[in-house]
Amino acid sequence: MKTQFIDSLADGQAIQDVFIVTEKTMAHKKDGEPFIQARFTDRTGSIRGVIWDNVETVSTRFGHGDYVKINARVTTYRETLQLTVLSVQRVMKEQIDPGDFLPKTKRDTTQMFQQLQTQSQSVKNPHLNLVLHKFWEDSVFVEKFCIAPAAIKMHHAYLGGLLEHTLSVSMLVDRLIKCHYRGIDRDLLLTGAMLHDIGKIEEYEYTTMIDYSTEGRLLNHIIIGIRMLDEKIASIPNFPEMTSQLLRHLVISHHGVREYGSPEPPKTLEAVILHYLDDLDSKIMGIRDYLEKSDESTQWTPFFYPMERHFYKGNTLC
Amino acid sequence: MKTQFIDSLADGQAIQDVFIVTEKTMAHKKDGEPFIQARFTDRTGSIRGVIWDNVETVSTRFGHGDYVKINARVTTYRETLQLTVLSVQRVMKEQIDPGDFLPKTKRDTTQMFQQLQTQSQSVKNPHLNLVLHKFWEDSVFVEKFCIAPAAIKMHHAYLGGLLEHTLSVSMLVDRLIKCHYRGIDRDLLLTGAMLHDIGKIEEYEYTTMIDYSTEGRLLNHIIIGIRMLDEKIASIPNFPEMTSQLLRHLVISHHGVREYGSPEPPKTLEAVILHYLDDLDSKIMGIRDYLEKSDESTQWTPFFYPMERHFYKGNTLC
Amino acid sequence: MKTQFIDSLADGQAIQDVFIVTEKTMAHKKDGEPFIQARFTDRTGSIRGVIWDNVETVSTRFGHGDYVKINARVTTYRETLQLTVLSVQRVMKEQIDPGDFLPKTKRDTTQMFQQLQTQSQSVKNPHLNLVLHKFWEDSVFVEKFCIAPAAIKMHHAYLGGLLEHTLSVSMLVDRLIKCHYRGIDRDLLLTGAMLHDIGKIEEYEYTTMIDYSTEGRLLNHIIIGIRMLDEKIASIPNFPEMTSQLLRHLVISHHGVREYGSPEPPKTLEAVILHYLDDLDSKIMGIRDYLEKSDESTQWTPFFYPMERHFYKGNTLC
Amino acid sequence: MKTQFIDSLADGQAIQDVFIVTEKTMAHKKDGEPFIQARFTDRTGSIRGVIWDNVETVSTRFGHGDYVKINARVTTYRETLQLTVLSVQRVMKEQIDPGDFLPKTKRDTTQMFQQLQTQSQSVKNPHLNLVLHKFWEDSVFVEKFCIAPAAIKMHHAYLGGLLEHTLSVSMLVDRLIKCHYRGIDRDLLLTGAMLHDIGKIEEYEYTTMIDYSTEGRLLNHIIIGIRMLDEKIASIPNFPEMTSQLLRHLVISHHGVREYGSPEPPKTLEAVILHYLDDLDSKIMGIRDYLEKSDESTQWTPFFYPMERHFYKGNTLC
Amino acid sequence: MKTQFIDSLADGQAIQDVFIVTEKTMAHKKDGEPFIQARFTDRTGSIRGVIWDNVETVSTRFGHGDYVKINARVTTYRETLQLTVLSVQRVMKEQIDPGDFLPKTKRDTTQMFQQLQTQSQSVKNPHLNLVLHKFWEDSVFVEKFCIAPAAIKMHHAYLGGLLEHTLSVSMLVDRLIKCHYRGIDRDLLLTGAMLHDIGKIEEYEYTTMIDYSTEGRLLNHIIIGIRMLDEKIASIPNFPEMTSQLLRHLVISHHGVREYGSPEPPKTLEAVILHYLDDLDSKIMGIRDYLEKSDESTQWTPFFYPMERHFYKGNTLC
């Protein structure tokens, strides 16, 4: 359990804790002696560190992307804090809690997952209910689904973000369709809402950093997700062909237009609604994250590049 | 009260009822004698008619766009029904019910307007509550607001469509937002939802046909609506300046992007939400209208040009 | 075996052959008597026909989209040939040769398929060789693959077009790439070229007309094809994961950009090359078809809408 | 009256003059002692300054965005000039001349405004003449109108720029149109030219820096300007409705296309002409400013991002 | 000299005049006898004609695109006028006045060309003056330049349109630069204005109809014009290289952006101005033509597709 975080270090402090190595280069002093420059990171930020002694030996013990336990002292160099590192010891992934190193949802993932399961019991269509059940009882899937982020940046870009986003969209669907529009197949839409982003558990890497995986870059989450869905459907005898096609259509069309990676645009009312609510939830969460991060002393955020505008903070947040 | 409608005429039937003249031209028989060709229209369709006698006199009595009461007989010409018109008498606009001639909402406009008024009482901010009240007590405004269409084509393109759309968006705001996202100014958002399209009462003409007015083409409903809102706000003493700017921002930004006529994109969470729900409601209603209109014997609609795709009808409509 | 084709009928001729019914409506003579108007189609064109006798009885025997054997006589009405139909008898799909009713490649499909098989033996990578082999030995697949069109319009929009296009792209890969660019994984590229469009066998319908299938509209050939590929790969023990991902990437990226339905753009040299050669072959064939169809007396084709220009015919075709 | 400007400071010089504080942060020396780092700005540039003494007391006396009178000495640090500040005293906005701190037109604004007034007397239509007169006699309006910039960057981005641009467009209208195209309503076009950008007086802030105001970001100058115009028109009895609509159309359509913020594109010849001349003047001035700013030793400017190209300087400027 | 024009024919009238054949097909009566259907056209419209006698012989005498002198009588068929043609005689191009068959400027081309020549004498730069002189003294060039249209449709799409447009742009240049913007090379800009569209004399065909030539479609008027300019410059000894490049830049960049066919966008102030004034003149003339053509009884034109909007006619045209 990590206790020393980068955003609360003070000059002179002794450090004995785990960090990720996010940069590591060999440098040379004027006298030609080598030293190691590195950057140490946790979920609260990163700090420069230098290692002066036993450079050759120490250097072989760790590399870029490794978790390391270090003994170090906080010093000040050119008015900035840095670490003088005394010893370095590699730590295995299995021993660490990713939540110490990567940003994480503020909400309780166990509770969110239970909400989702409860809600999925309201799906009356037996085949759709069963396909959801197949996912929820697949412990390998569930473990990743509860921890995966929903994006690299922009919205829900933190551990647990995928679950948070999925639950939010599912609840919007529930509220919207309970009594507003007639003629919507509620079971189909709700199932689609719950499964639309499942491919993201393989599209991203989220152990030492949040980034795309090789599979994610080659195939993206729509293609990965549709394969995961195909496998579950194939395991259910007599799954009706049209139900399968309509559910798969919800998954592949949820980005709304081809330009954003959907091979086909939404062609059913359910698919149109899913696209709008998915997009709404992503945008609202992305903007809110940005509003919360931005300096409190001004009425407007800095320019928000993904949406190409400034946002007004004045009295938006209560 | 009109009783004879074009979609239920039969060969040989005698007609004595009111129609709009939507075409009128003078033609000549082979012997050089003139006759009048015209097209008579009501909300159910249109039919070709010919007038053989007293052509010069009759012709002076009515023109394109007039309502006329005609005596006529239904005949068949080249396997199509047409009218042989015996007499024509102009009828004043005041005497007719536009709902006989233009498509009309199936819902009760009085009831919808009451729902909207009731909902607007839930706005607690006194200035916003008052600005809504100013509109609802303006009888000239209300009369038009309850009968105006929400579009020329695409969605809610019928009398009462504006009210129906406004109520639907307001209810979506209420249902989706009441307890979903925190940090939303509900009063501001709900007031914006109710007033976002008010300019449409002047943007369109909807007496003898649904079309753009000259003012609508020169200025569009955003510019017209903002002026109507300015006038009401100006009549309220001490209306807070920022509340005014934020409410006006909701109106001018609700199309979401400049390409669709919003001079600025949404820059508050409320404006982003209003844009999505307005767009969702328009699209859902536009697609549903198209699904309902299309021939029942196929699984897919014809190509729907405004959204550039076919829609699946299979099991979408229950 | 059909012998009488629409493009060679003559006034007065007696007809006894099979056609598709592509229109059928009930009409009424001036005396109120009903008659049937229909349109009869084969691969060479279509012709209007009328049935005057036993209308109610005859009408129940066939409908739109059916194959029918008719007894009829060719007559002239308003300077156009039409059929006076004496009797109609429905014919089952199984009894007809689709090639009589839909346009068809001029090349020998058996020979083309053998060429493809031969070429696929040059793939040395055992897993890729095996995945191809799995497809070629799947007789249900092969039957459809040899008859499917490659498009609805634009290029290779005829029976056998998919095979013709696939073979052409594979040969381009072979000819252009064999010794031109170094560093290309030839086996991967060739396998991708052969399998890139396989999903089209389910994306289209091509029995009585060439059109999209419901599955095709909901999912498109990239999603369908990737599922077919997944199934074959799953049946091969120890298929290397990276080879699988790279091959699937070739399939999903071959349209080159998201706007044209590829969820991801090409991210390997092989994928970039496949996209270019696929696009080149489609365009060349689409233009050539258009050049060949256009009237011989002018130097320029009419405006070719899919590519938004006229094409020069002067001395292009030898 | 400011006499010491940043672009002419020399090492060792004693400074006693007014600057704007455009950055201010608290820093710490290696011994832990705090000092103030700040940036001081006037219309000629900005310079870094440090305050070593009485840091806590001094720090409370001024903040970011304030005008301050400082006693300081120019020193050199790492080969760059900086200020060692000895005392700081806040100065009220009312006491300073914004022209000392913000870039300013080189032309005489009084003279330009007189030219515009003179030209507006040539408008013969009494209602249009009167609406111009209402603006020119509104001293609050005129004061802002003569000092406002026409843009944040790109063109006329300096005090007085709005007046300069308005006068230039009005003169282009006069020169080009007086006898060139027939069928133009000169009075309407000239009035539109004079009023098309009036909303900019509230769209921007231009006291301590040139930037968007909150109202400008929420509503933009088209919406603000149309409201200002509405108010003047409302104060003129019997202003003809169509003249009002056509004049307002000139204002709302002058950006030419919706993408650039015009809710409707130009739909009259006058509106088309105004758009072209407004755009031409903005571009020419923007390019000329850029040409003048760029280093004299090359034939080409650096890449000009707003127009995405280099400009040739060779013999363009005489 | 043609005296009988299609827009003033009356039933029963005898015709003996020249027309262009714009359609010609062989048809068959019910008795199998052949007859010729043709369409005869002049600058005022076109009319259907039939030839009943000596069909085989007559048919060999003329074809599509030929000028023919006909003897005919005007008759009425299905309430439309048509010609019963009694004899047909081919007429050579040299004998006809294209202005009888194609739309033509209303202005005097000789006078316009003199204006242009006069204006070109004001170019003081000797090399530019000389290059203009070389064009004006080239009688083959001048003959085409005075008769060519400036477009196929849209603006100045009539004989003499190129000269009219060129003169208009040159006069705009003259007025604009005389005293408005400083730093413009007037000689260069004026020469560019006069020569920017010269390639159109070969880009279009304008003998029997206005259309693109083969060269025009393969190369367009920018490429053709630059070659014409190169030839003249090559004939002038010691023409300065930079003047040549800048003048050629004006020609190739005048469409403003690559999307509209300019290989490079304008990169000098002169080129920017030429682009704006060329575009302004084209648009104003295109809109005016459309306004004048449209029915007088409405306030708005029909939808003007090239600019994607309706135009207001109310009080625009004086």
Place this chain on the structure above:
Amino acid sequence: MKTQFIDSLADGQAIQDVFIVTEKTMAHKKDGEPFIQARFTDRTGSIRGVIWDNVETVSTRFGHGDYVKINARVTTYRETLQLTVLSVQRVMKEQIDPGDFLPKTKRDTTQMFQQLQTQSQSVKNPHLNLVLHKFWEDSVFVEKFCIAPAAIKMHHAYLGGLLEHTLSVSMLVDRLIKCHYRGIDRDLLLTGAMLHDIGKIEEYEYTTMIDYSTEGRLLNHIIIGIRMLDEKIASIPNFPEMTSQLLRHLVISHHGVREYGSPEPPKTLEAVILHYLDDLDSKIMGIRDYLEKSDESTQWTPFFYPMERHFYKGNTLC
């Protein structure tokens, strides 16, 4: 002949060799004494240098863009190598080998040019063969053609790149058309492939750096190339007009669309093929260069901005 290259300098080394001056500024020490800061560049990189002595005199001897022979010593400053320059002597362009200073093809340009000449002998059409011959025997042309780059960045952006690219496209053409598509005019296509980019020899500067020339920016290589081609064609008696137009069409249309600078898109099969193969070759070479440059330790390249994606390196390069 240069022997000391920047990428292999070592601390303490004595330098006596030629470099290009790519930066030169006068700076001042704290004591006010001036010194020269400069940057010295060759094809392997660049290094900062300082000159402490005889500053005024030395400074007059060389400037930005000059080749200089320097005596210097390599030292280390802030952990970076730099040069302490003892003497500087300007060297004339004629004395240096541009290949020492600019990146250069790895292939033998003499051999590549011979291959191209050999291949051009296969063009049977005598006029096309002759036009190629005219270029190959023009020694001024050939010298530039063999050394010019094919681009500033992106692909073949090195000396000899134009020849390498031209040869590659010509060979692709040869392979493609030998036995694949029928109906292609091989002679025309091959000639076009060889001449499509000739204008680049003047579009770029490639003596001391690779950049656009003034002519290149004003006119681009399509306009420049077409003029070069016009001159050669004009020197061949009786060159057929249509052959000329079709060949010129290949040159002007090879960028495929107007957006990329082709005034007309390809309108013949030959032009379509040339565009595809030119684009394919550019993209493949651009990607390969980027793959080769990127760090070996990762599976993916950094984001490749020109094509807006990462590329997979895994097993792409053999």
